[in-house]
Amino acid sequence: MSEVKIVPELRFSEFSEAWSKKQVGELGNFFSGGTPTSTNKNLYEGNIPFIGSGKIGSDSVDQFITEDALNGSSAKLVETGDLLYALYGATSGEVAISKLNGAINQAVLCIRTQENKIFLKDWLIKNKPRILKTYLQGGQGNLSAKIVKNLKLCIPSKEEQQKIADFLSLVDKKIEQLTEKHRLLTDYKKGVMQQVFSQQIRFKDDNGNDYPEWDRKSIAKLGAIIGGGTPETTKAEYWNGDIQWFTPTEIKQKYMGFSVRSISNEGLKKSSAKILPKGTLLLTTRATIADIAISTRECATNQGFQSIVVNEENNNEFVYYWIIQNRKLFVRKASGSTFPEISKKEIEKIFGLFPCVEEQQKIANFLTEIDQKINQAWSILEQTKAFKKGLLQKMFV
């Protein structure tokens, strides 16, 4: 590689000098903590927040240790504003500025640097994928203080660090605000659902007249309830066909059109899987209870579902929201030793109050509108996150 001046692609115009190559280890002091003997419960009845690798950026924790626990173990105190780095487990490579005064365990590395810590934080965020890829090999890879200290980076003057940190912090702040907005909308929806289903809010028809009282009826009256199945996995000809085939873990959003795996007509015939029309409520009833989505195309499911093909006296979108609101009714009925499951029979016996189909339609439209607002907020949030990611790529070397 030819000798070129080390500068980032995107830079504030008042800076022109080259960035200098350093090792992270040169930038400050490093220490990680420890875990007080977990068999001694007394040690965990104190008031010092105990920060594990999953909690480095949180403003609250679940565990609190005592002074004795702190002194009798390798646990170390950190302060609000300290730069914390997660070394082990699924959170490896996460980095955050501590929002707590507390003690850290051995999975957390505290970095006290004389450089700008927000600059360093964002540099670590930018390089997380690369760090994990390089150092987290094998089943249970862990990072270590040594690995972090040996990372090489390019770093500008304090002034330029500050400028970059301020700018990125602004973007972070925006992301926080958007996250908050999304959270508020989600809370609002929760409140509205509560009021709608408890009939504190009632809709009127287009002529301003009241709709009839709600009817108490069982789920069985809402439509056909249809189970699913799994074709033999050893027979290749049953798989990778034209029929979308869902498993409970895939049910994450309101509308589902494409599944991870698909089955063939042959597979459909030779198994308990059933064809479900577009608009079917895909309801999980095994392992994960009462997760629900609306199919946007013809599909099938495995045996972890009891799907509802809603009839014409009811509105599928309304039933979708009704089930979300009444999730507890399902969870309560679930039984099983290894994992919970609700049988078709039990589902058919669940009762609830349902308005006439016209009012169902109005309620569904109303809630769908709120959902759209929530999705919009989410999408702006995602765009802003992507924007930050782009900045990270360009503003660092």
Place this chain on the structure above:
DNA sequence: CTATATGGGAATGCGACGGC
């Protein structure tokens, strides 16, 4: 002695599949 690395294992979550 302290700091760090590392393997074990609990907790959790789930899928495949066969018996009834």
Place this chain on the structure above:
DNA sequence: GCCGTCGCATTCCCATATAG
């Protein structure tokens, strides 16, 4: 169609070995 057994994968925490 329902239900239970077996076992796999993931995640996280902990105890202990080892290095410094």
